[in-house]
Amino acid sequence: MSVPFCGLELAHPIINASGTFDLLAARSAFGEEALRAGFPFAAFVSKTITLQARAGNPPPRLFEAPAGLINSIGLPNKGLEGYLAEDLPAISSVLGACAVPLITNVMGSDAAEIATLLERCEERTEIAAIELNVSCPNVKTGLDIGSDPAALESVVRGVRRATRKPLIVKLTPNTADVAACAHAAEAAGADAVSLINTLRAMALAPPGRGGQGRTAARPWLGGGTGGLSGAAIRPVALAQVAAVAASVAIPIVGMGGVQSAAHARDLLNAGATLVAVGTESFRDPTAGARIARGLC
Amino acid sequence: MSVPFCGLELAHPIINASGTFDLLAARSAFGEEALRAGFPFAAFVSKTITLQARAGNPPPRLFEAPAGLINSIGLPNKGLEGYLAEDLPAISSVLGACAVPLITNVMGSDAAEIATLLERCEERTEIAAIELNVSCPNVKTGLDIGSDPAALESVVRGVRRATRKPLIVKLTPNTADVAACAHAAEAAGADAVSLINTLRAMALAPPGRGGQGRTAARPWLGGGTGGLSGAAIRPVALAQVAAVAASVAIPIVGMGGVQSAAHARDLLNAGATLVAVGTESFRDPTAGARIARGLC
Amino acid sequence: MALAPFGRRLLTVAGIDELGAYRLLRVSDPDGPPPAPGQFAMLAAAAGWGGGQDERPHLPRAFSYARVVPGGEASFLLEDVGPGTRRLCELRGGERIWSLGPLGVGFSAPADGRRAILLGGGVGIAPLAIWQDVLLAGASARRTSGAEPPVILLGFRDRARAAGAALLADARVATDDGSVGHHGLVTELLTAELVRDPHASVYACGPAPMLEAVRALCAERAIPAQLALESGMACGFGACFGCVVPRRGGGYLRVCVDGPVIDAAELQCVDEHAGAPA
């Protein structure tokens, strides 16, 4: 059941969600041979790459939520040049050996920064497609740049010409009208949209861990707030994917809380072409393969 | 620990979430004496009342989600006049006996309709405060009328004079910037805000129940989409309450997935004055009392 | 009808017995008000309620009282059809269970000297057991030797399920696969009974298609019928408005407070979701 997606031919419809599978760390933990032999995803999506290197947020970065996870990782990465020079060759040597295409996920705080990211990726044949994460907070408003359809359309239009590779816009779910955002991305030339990213969330320090004494409790996460993922958000993901499917003609990568083939099938039935698995890979590193098998 | 709220003095900070406790049905199920003796809430919030009577959505109306519940009830109610004539006297006779104030929740599709609702409530001394549900879908856009700060401000400003009772605006969480919405409500004269309402969500029919055969699966809920509540949304509620607390000075009624005193305390620490319990009352009808006790 | 105490109660499992494909969960409940036949309880295991298939169950589940032993054991007949019933079927004597009940409106006695026909399908036989107990006790108390004992007609999918018939006395059984009793639908037995003597009141609980067939059969013959409906429930006490079925003439009935036993005349037809697991 080979799946066409933006000119790529994928072996099955299951890919990973950005930032939830570190191919190089997995290679150290499990060995390259085993990783290649059982590679769980039909395409591999990198974690978000930014122009400058980032260390990420101070710990704690995780809080386990009811049937889910709040993370405040803060997009640690080596920066564009570090990624292209160090990680890309290593990653694509593994992927090449199992014929899995690479999708590089990038984020920038304005159109100029994003254009630079896309241009530099455009030069690299190892990269099959680009996913643009528009959940970057606008420095002025604090809102995600992708949360306003008009602003999103202008950013995507401004950068679209920087690459001829397929451009997937990863929408933010923290918006009043995700269908309008998807429509804006399509109008601006996106080849696909992906959703949902994590829901804005928060946790306070649990009692006894610098938490609730006589004074006001402090946030648990080093980054203050975080994003909710996992099973808990699955019903929201399904609603957003269905709403987007009703408003755009370009393919959709659906994700959010997928744990089983039945959940993936729900997203496919709701209109997705591919389904990405994120948090479930933490519980089961070969979940992607299990889910793909279950779809047959 | 009596709690002042908009001129009312409440016995404790725990109230019910609108639409999650039917006082008259509870009286039939448990008897009036037991209900009065152990009334779980420091104020009682009615389910949403609309100008015209509504039958609500066709079944199924419920789907159990990971650590939560999706509902698509569709706001069944007798309509304003039916409520005022039939339910209000019965409800306030129970509440009067245990000295619990009544907050009536209303919803209208435009300012004129809302103004009528508020004016008619204004006349009734049994009603201590009014909660205005602005999650009503705009007929043109399909979005909640409360999801856009400017639109919300103009609606609330337009109806504010219709009542001198405390006016609580119940915000929609399905928005890019709930803090801006809260600020708009405050600017327009709201005495308090309450949040969060349910997150827009969806479920497809499970396999074997008119579900996934060869054809595309159909939505499970008779209403198509629904709203997610319960533990699953607690981390989102906490983030939204904290964001609102940072942007308004009026009191906040926090809710969303509260199951225990620790969860209520988190919302209070995040800036809420009162905490409402919804879905947890379905699991434990006296959860409100348990939580209030646990706060002492 | 018995009122439920306001608040769920933490009870202890007395034991769990196999009854073919079903389990009979016995819960020690010495202080609970005696339920009326047709009433139900919302049950949840005190520990491990969650984390099953699809991270469920989360809400309590509704079960008809199947039998009550005076002085305090309530039994529930369970069929494992999903994460909630699976968890309850795992419970063992000594474990703890939350119970809210008795809830809802149960059966009411036949009028006009009509004889009672109790018709059950699958796990839907549960409320008929306690109803049979009460009808027989009433008859013997009144010493009305004239009053016929209730007729018990039970339908099952197969032999493993037909073992559930042991819950009632003097049952006539039909199975879909012919492995026990009449090979065919239990409603065929009902038709024969009604033809024999239409001066009857029918009490039915089972899958939606069975209930709909009963409704139609009785409506045709102007025979009173009370249907014990089921429905997905969140609360069981009228709070969520989630458990509705369409009412004849418009609007909806809440199965938990307007039922679960509903006069067939109140329904245009039985909703596809309003029956017991098939």
Added chain:
Amino acid sequence: MALAPFGRRLLTVAGIDELGAYRLLRVSDPDGPPPAPGQFAMLAAAAGWGGGQDERPHLPRAFSYARVVPGGEASFLLEDVGPGTRRLCELRGGERIWSLGPLGVGFSAPADGRRAILLGGGVGIAPLAIWQDVLLAGASARRTSGAEPPVILLGFRDRARAAGAALLADARVATDDGSVGHHGLVTELLTAELVRDPHASVYACGPAPMLEAVRALCAERAIPAQLALESGMACGFGACFGCVVPRRGGGYLRVCVDGPVIDAAELQCVDEHAGAPA
């Protein structure tokens, strides 16, 4: 270090033993690669993982291999500190458990003929047991009668926890309440040892304040120290970037792939969240 098979494996619980306040969970794992001391596994009960306090646990939990019996039993020392450990402590022989491992980087042998001092606090003694086994086996294999056996210093809060010391041989114990052994901090025993003979390598695992004290003590005296850190983990194999601790000189280390055993010199100080349950 041993590589983990790619994929979690469904194993069977061989048994669970009480060890004072702790439980020793024995898992039958005949086919698992033998872990190196200091490596860990991500564990989750196969059934009922969820629905506990706050609707947790949801993610697997990290546990150090405490001991391995060749031919296939791996033991883990558990302290019930929350919903995940509580569920694991409930497991009984024959039940199923998911395991992903062995993961991470373990201890490395002392250099320069230094003697090993193994310092454990609370449930943090677990990885020291397998490390002691390997050090003793190595010494006897090399027949280096000159090499001193590792010094074992263990600190506990109270008597119930001090029972855990039975996991290691020849341990000297300190307790906070003086109920067993030295009345005071285990780091006081360490100081005395280092004063007696500073030609040592220190291996420590325990609560963050203990690890920080060890780090500072050893840094002062230029004694090499390897700290087995802990941290909230979602994945255990480097995927989530959630388990970090600040690295000396900037940036962060992932405890699961850069550790859990980390050279004390890599840390400016031990993060308050990077220790074992106190």
